[in-house]
Amino acid sequence: MSALLFNFLAVFIVACAAGVVLNRNAVASALCLLLSLVGVAGLFVQLDAFLLAALLVFVYAGAVVALFLFIIMLLDMQGGDRKPFTGLTLAAGTLAFLLLAGGVFSFAAHARLPATPAPAQAAGASLQNYAELLFTTYLLPVEVVGFLLLIAMLGVIVLSKKFEPELEPGAGSQKPDVRSQMSDAGNRKPEGSQEIPNHP
Amino acid sequence: MTPDLNHYIVLSAVLFALGFLGVLVRKNTLVIYMCLELMLVASTLALVAFSRFNDTMDGNVFVFFILTVAAAEVAVGLAIIVALFRKRQTVQVGELNQLRD
Known part of the structure; x- marks a missing residue:
């Protein structure tokens, strides 16, 4: 039963991953990625990592793929008339893929890992084990990851903010003038920076 | 026959190779x-499988x-892509060649 489920999920995941790579349309690629992630979450369940399966579905399928779809809709790329890949890059990529896959299969054929049976009681099944490790051994990485999320949030805000010189009210003091000049100089582009905000 | 560690490792390596292929051949x-996300997920699959079959927790915590x-990387990367699109009106790598010329 578990072998059947594993085989089904493996074929499903690999087919969906191939769909991500080969699809002409970016929206279809994102949906294939979503299906592939759901399959990986199923494998996590089979490996008794229930918390990670739920987190994978929430974080990846819920947030990341939704963000991808949102950006695809926002950018509104016209991808229909353009080929997704050219012959030369396809040949080079296939060669690299075959090299990597050949390495994998020689590894699988010659250097087999000892096929020890999985222990009956999975350590990853209980939430208590996660809490114990996260709050003792990995306490510092948890703090660092918290700061990383904060910095990423600030970075995204800075990246997506438009620095417009008109926003500074000329209140007569010296400082806003200097700042508006600096941001004006930083924003100056060779071809009309005025058109870009008006572009739909 | 229940799937053992080798099956999971081979599956994760194939998934990683597919993501690698996508990074190499796609233009968008x-x-x-x-495809980069696909490679990350493949590595997490290997970590969880190692963790399960060796009866440790560290792989699971690393996946955490x-x-x-x-998540942070996707947010920053997509913001960069949007900023790039605002400047250049394209997201095709073939046309983002200002540094090359």
Whole structure:
């Protein structure tokens, strides 16, 4: 039963991953990625990592793929008339893929890992084990990851903010003038920076 | 026959190779980014499988951190792509050649 489920999920995941790579349309690629992630979450369940399966579905399928779809809709790329890949890059990529896959299969054929049976009681099944490790051994990485999320949030805000010189009210003091000049100089582009905000 | 560690490792390596292929051949920056995510998920699959079959917790906790970092990375990367699109009106890597010329 578990072998059947594993085989089904493996074929499903690999087919969906191939769909991500080969699809002409970016929206279809994102949906294939979503299906592939759901399959990986199923494998996590089979490996008794229930918390990670739920987190994978929430974080990846819920947030990341939704963000991808949102950006695809926002950018509104016209991808229909353009080929997704050219012959030369396809040949080079296939060669690299075959090299990597050949390495994998020689590894699988010659250097087999000892096929020890999985222990009956999975350590990853209980939430208590996660809490114990996260709050003792990995306490510092948890703090660092918290700061990383904060910095990423600030970075995204800075990246997506438009620095417009008109926003500074000329209140007569010296400082806003200097700042508006600096941001004006930083924003100056060779071809009309005025058109870009008006572009739909 | 229940699937053992080798099956999971081979599956994760094939998934990683497919993501690698996508990064190499695709021209759309967003699809390249999706393939990078695919490679990350393949590595998490290997970590969870090792953790399960060796009866340790460290791999699972690492997957925890990888999920967090991947979420932050996607947010920053997509913001960069949007900023790039605002400047250049394209996300095709073939046309983003200002540094080359």
